[in-house]
Structures are given as structure tokens and as C-alpha cells.
Amino acid sequence: MAKPMPQEALTPSVRRGLNAPSAGESGKSVAFDPFRERLQQILPPLAVFVLFVGGWELLVQLLRIPPYLVPKPSDIVKAASDNASNLLTSVSTTVMEAVVGFLASVVIGTLMAILLALSKTIEKSVYPYAIILQTIPIVAVAPIIVIWFGAGLNAIVIISFIISFFPILSNTLIGLHSTDRNMTNLFDLYNATKLQTMWRLRIPAALPYIVAGLKISCSMSVIGAIVGEYIAGIGGGKGGLGYAITVATNKLHTPYLFACGLSASLVGICFFLLINRLSRWLLSSWHESEMRH
Amino acid sequence: MSLRSLDENAAAAARSAVPGSGRQLVELNNVDKIYPNGTIAVRQVDLAVSEGEFISFVGPSGCGKSTIFNMIAGLTDHTRGRLSVLGTTPRDARTHNEIAFVFQEHTLLPWTNLLENVTLPLKLRGVPRKAREEEGRRALELVGLGDSVKSLPRQLSGGMKMRVSIARALVSRPKLLLMDEPFGALDEITRQTLQDELLNIWQNDKRMTVLFITHNVFEAVFLSTRVAVMTPRPGKITEIVDIPQPFPREETFRSDPQFGEYVRAVSDAMKFKPAAAGERE
Numbered sequence: 001m002a003k004p005m006p007q008e009a010l011t012p013s014v015r016r017g018l019n020a021p022s023a024g025e026s027g028k029s030v031a032f033d034p035f036r037e038r039l040q041q042i043l044p045p046l047a048v049f050v051l052f053v054g055g056w057e058l059l060v061q062l063l064r065i066p067p068y069l070v071p072k073p074s075d076i077v078k079a080a081s082d083n084a085s086n087l088l089t090s091v092s093t094t095v096m097e098a099v100v101g102f103l104a105s106v107v108i109g110t111l112m113a114i115l116l117a118l119s120k121t122i123e124k125s126v127y128p129y130a131i132i133l134q135t136i137p138i139v140a141v142a143p144i145i146v147i148w149f150g151a152g153l154n155a156i157v158i159i160s161f162i163i164s165f166f167p168i169l170s171n172t173l174i175g176l177h178s179t180d181r182n183m184t185n186l187f188d189l190y191n192a193t194k195l196q197t198m199w200r201l202r203i204p205a206a207l208p209y210i211v212a213g214l215k216i217s218c219s220m221s222v223i224g225a226i227v228g229e230y231i232a233g234i235g236g237g238k239g240g241l242g243y244a245i246t247v248a249t250n251k252l253h254t255p256y257l258f259a260c261g262l263s264a265s266l267v268g269i270c271f272f273l274l275i276n277r278l279s280r281w282l283l284s285s286w287h288e289s290e291m292r293h
Numbered sequence: 294m295s296l297r298s299l300d301e302n303a304a305a306a307a308r309s310a311v312p313g314s315g316r317q318l319v320e321l322n323n324v325d326k327i328y329p330n331g332t333i334a335v336r337q338v339d340l341a342v343s344e345g346e347f348i349s350f351v352g353p354s355g356c357g358k359s360t361i362f363n364m365i366a367g368l369t370d371h372t373r374g375r376l377s378v379l380g381t382t383p384r385d386a387r388t389h390n391e392i393a394f395v396f397q398e399h400t401l402l403p404w405t406n407l408l409e410n411v412t413l414p415l416k417l418r419g420v421p422r423k424a425r426e427e428e429g430r431r432a433l434e435l436v437g438l439g440d441s442v443k444s445l446p447r448q449l450s451g452g453m454k455m456r457v458s459i460a461r462a463l464v465s466r467p468k469l470l471l472m473d474e475p476f477g478a479l480d481e482i483t484r485q486t487l488q489d490e491l492l493n494i495w496q497n498d499k500r501m502t503v504l505f506i507t508h509n510v511f512e513a514v515f516l517s518t519r520v521a522v523m524t525p526r527p528g529k530i531t532e533i534v535d536i537p538q539p540f541p542r543e544e545t546f547r548s549d550p551q552f553g554e555y556v557r558a559v560s561d562a563m564k565f566k567p568a569a570a571g572e573r574e
Contacts (some may be wrong), residue, residue: 186394190417
């Protein structure tokens with residue numbers, strides 16, 4: 001009995017709510033205004049951001065929570081600007097390490113995937129160990145790396161490499177194995193060698209998979225670099241974000257800790273957007289995933 | 294090429310299209326194909342294909358059409374009997390690039406343009422770029438796509454993709470063209486246009502031999518000099534129907550009473566039970 005009542009009560013307002021704006025939109029044909037469309041895309045998340053940050057600032061202020069427990073957004077901004085040069089050095093150090101680790105994982109990951117894809121025997125004998133290696137937690141591996149390679153840049157880059165390597169390897173391998181059978185048959189019919197089929201067919205066909213792997217790995221490489229710095233960090237002026245985080249924690253300098261964390265996430269986002277660009281450039285002309293309809 | 298020489302070509306094609314003339318290109322003598330698990334795919338296949346013929350294979354699914362193709366293409370070995378292609382083994386003929394293929398799926402590489410797609414067989418063979426592109430343009434010209442060498446496959450309709458696929462087969466100037474239900478996925482109008490174009494290309498070439506798989510009896514009769522009718526369990530050629538209609542075959546041939554009679558002859562041959570076919574032998 002109770003159910004029809006609210007439905008009846010809601011219907012007119014829902015109708016009004018749905019029809020009124022859509023009629024207005026179609027009348028003005030806003031769909032062709034790219035600026036307006038862009039704005040409509042950005043506005044909702046922006047509104048959430050403003051509400052969240054404003055609410056945070058207000059709540060912390062009203063409840064008088066000390067900044068070493070929960071800093072206000074304004075505290076974080078102040079901490080970042082006060083230590084701008086330190087923060088910038090930390091960020092650039094981390095970026096450098098992550099980029100080197102990431103590039104190493106791209107080169108070695110794809111090359112290894114190609115090698116595994118070329119030979120079933122190699123794949124069967126090597127791939128399980130790659131999986132096992134992947135399941136060992138990085139915090140357990142990192143100290144061993146430090147023991148072997150010494151604290152510092154080498155260890156950090158290697159840790160970043162290890163953590164970002166597997167997504168590229170596994171994705172590329174899946175991609176190389178998912179070539180259309182009709183296509184491989186065609187290459188066989190035209191007497192293509194294994195390497196020709198690899199280079200002209202399997203690698204281009206695997207590109208969407210490889211790019212998906214890159215997208216995962218690029219943010220992983222930043223995390224890897226920070227974990228590496230955390231464990232094997234170089235101190236002093238050249239320390240990366242991971243090192244800065246340890247120092248800020250020890251000093252209970254919470255606003256700066258937040259600033260470091262947010263910077264790290266910003267670096268990850270930039271990496272991801274860059275790879276997204278690359279993906280669009282590589283695939284937009286032919287692959288569904290990047291086509292604009 | 295002048296109109297007159299075109300006519301001569303057509304006449305030459307019609308001449309060489311008479312079964313038995315010209316040299317023997319493909320020969321199957323009592324060929325069996327038995328899979329390791331004991332399945333008999335085809336049995337006692339006898340077929341002699343002369344240069345310049347256009348032979349269609351019709352029959353229901355599972356009658357071994359594709360098996361015969363795969364054997365001629367050198368993709369699977371035959372179990373018993375004698376099989377020679379271009380005077381040598383199928384594998385040899387294929388590695389010398391004398392055989393080309395067209396399938397129902399266009400199998401074009403989506404990331405590269407039509408010219409690159411069409412010249413792929415030459416690229417795999419290491420033909421230099423300049424010669425490759427020249428041949429590629431010629432082949433695309435043949436299928437009426439000379440203007441869109443730089444287009445990507447996804448910009449094309451199904452019929453155009455099939456044209457590109459045919460151009461890719463023609464690019465290496467094959468002696469033997471194997472087509473496995475190439476027009477099976479196309480609509481009727483596109484299918485008929487492509488049939489006409491294929492016949493034109495075949496006639497102008499004079500020396501190219503086409504083996505063509507289809508489910509469609511009308512298509513088989515319209516295109517072929519001979520139609521090999523196949524029946525399943527075990528797969529075998531029950532009858533070879535001659536279509537002595539001269540080339541070029543015009544659109545009017547489709548509505549010719551004679552056309553209907555050929556179609557009936559082929560359809561009748563398809564209805565024979567294996568036992569009945571045995572009696573005829």
C-alpha cells in the first residue's frame with residue numbers, strides 16, 4: 001500500500017526535472033559547443049573537490065584539531081610553499097628514479113615477453129618464476145636489494161624496476177598470444193619467418209595490451225621509487241619524496257608529510273596522463289579503445 | 294591497353310577456359326586425407342586442373358572442400374594418392390610464391406594503410422620498396438581502389454575490404470589463386486559486383502587459374518568453367534559439371550534459361566546420396 005503513494009507523488013517532479021533541461025539543451029543545440037561540454041565534464045568533480053577541501057578546512061578549524069594530527073588544507077599549502085625548494089628537489093629526484101626504473105621495465109619487460117612468446121619451451125620454463133617473484137612483497141625484497149647493491153640510487157631504481165616490470169611483462173605476453181588466428185595463418189601462407197610475424201603482426205597487434213601494461217606500470221614505478229627511498233634512501237639535500245616522508249614523520253611535521261604524499265600522487269597522475277597521450281597517439285587511428293566516435 | 298587487345302584477351306581467356314586445354318596445373322590422383330583420429334576427410338579425389346581454368350567447389354559443410362584447399366595450398370599433407378601443384382609439391386609451389394589466397398575474412402592489418410596491406414606479401418619476401426609500391430598500386434588499380442592507397446581498412450565497407458584482400462592476393466601475380474568463400478559475408482548486390490570484377494580480372498590475366506569454394510550454386514555457375522560438386526561422409530567429388538558458356542559473361546547470363554539449367558544440373562548432383570553416386574560410377 002505504501003509503495004504507490006511516493007511514486008505518484010514523485011512522478012511530476014521527476015518529469016519536470018528530466019524534461020525541462022533536456023528540452024532547453026536540444027533547443028540551443030549545446031552538444032556542438034566543445035567548451036560547454038568540457039565544462040560539464042569538469043564541473044562535477046571540481047564541485048566535489050571544492051566541497052571536500054572547504055569542509056575539511058572548516059571542520060578542522062571548528063573542532064580545533066592540532067595540525068600535527070590533522071592539518072588543514074591551508075597548513076599543507078603553507079608547508080609546501082615554505083619548503084618549496086626542498087620539496088622540488090625531492091620531487092625531481094623521485095621523478096628521475098621512477099623514470100629510469102620505468103624505462104628499464106619497459107625495455108626489459110617487452111623484450112622478455114617477446115622472447116617468451118617466440119618459444120613455448122622458454123615460456124613454460126621461465127614464466128612461473130616471474131609470477132613467483134611477483135608474489136614476494138616488495139618490502140621483503142627491498143632490504144635484500146639494499147644489501148646487494150648498497151643504499152642509494154642503484155637500489156632505488158632496481159626496486160622501482162622490479163615493481164613496475166611484471167605488469168608490462170604479463171600484459172605484453174597476453175597481447176602477443178592474442179593475435180587473430182586468421183592473421184597468423186595468412187603470414188604462414190606467405191612464408192613469413194617467425195621474426196617477421198613477430199615484428200609485422202604480433203607486436204603491432206599487441207600494442208593495445210602493451211599500452212594497458214604501461215598505464216599500470218607507470219604509477220607503480222613512482223610507488224616503487226618512493227618505497228625504495230623509504231628503505232634505501234639517500235639522505236641530505238638529494239633525498240627523494242620517500243626520504244622526505246621519513247624525515248617529516250620523525251619530526252611529526254604532518255602538514256609537510258601531507259604535502260609530500262600529495263606531490264607523489266601528482267607525479268603519478270602526470271606519468272599516467274603522459275602514457276595516456278602516448279596510447280592515443282599510437283592507437284587512435286585503428287584501435288577501438290582509443291577511437292573517438 | 295586498347296579495346297581491341299582487351300577483346301583478344303577475353304577471347305584468349307575463353308579459349309584457354311575450355312577444360313583440358315593448356316598445361317596441367319594441379320593434379321590429384323586418388324587422393325585420400327585421413328586424420329590421425331581416423332576421420333576420413335576426403336576420399337578418392339581425382340581432379341585435373343588446366344592452366345587458365347576457373348573451378349568452383351560446391352557442397353554442404355563438412356564435405357571436405359577446405360581440406361582439398363589446404364592440401365593444394367600445402368598446409369596439410371595428403372595421406373594417400375598423388376598430388377602435384379605446378380609440377381611440384383604443394384609446399385614447394387607455395388614457397389615459390391606461385392599460390393595466393395583470399396578468405397571470407399578480409400584479414401587486413403588495421404594499423405596500416407591499403408598500400409602497405411596489399412604489398413605485405415612482397416614485403417615478407419624482401420622485394421625493394423619501389424617495386425613493391427608499383428605492384429601494390431597496380432593491384433589496387435585492378436580492384437578499382439587506385440585512389441585510396443593511403444586509407445586505413447576501418448574506413449572501408451565490407452565489399453571494399455574484400456577488394457583490398459583480392460588486391461593483396463593479386464600483388465604477387467600468382468599462377469594459382471585459391472579463394473575460400475570470399476564473398477560469403479557480403480550482401481547480394483556487392484557480391485554480384487565483385488563476381489563481375491573477379492571474372493574481368495581473371496579474363497584479362499589469361500594465365501591465372503582460380504579455385505573457388507562457395508556454398509552458393511548460382512555463384513559457382515556464374516563464375517566457373519567447371520563446377521566440382523562435393524558430398525560429405527566421406528568427402529568426395531561426386532560430379533564435375535561443365536559450364537561451357539563463353540566469356541565474357543554478361544549480367545544477362547544470370548537470367549538466361551541456360552543458366553537455370555546449369556544450376557539445376559549442379560543442384561541435382563549435390564542431392565545424390567553417396568550410395569547413388571557409387572552406382573553411377
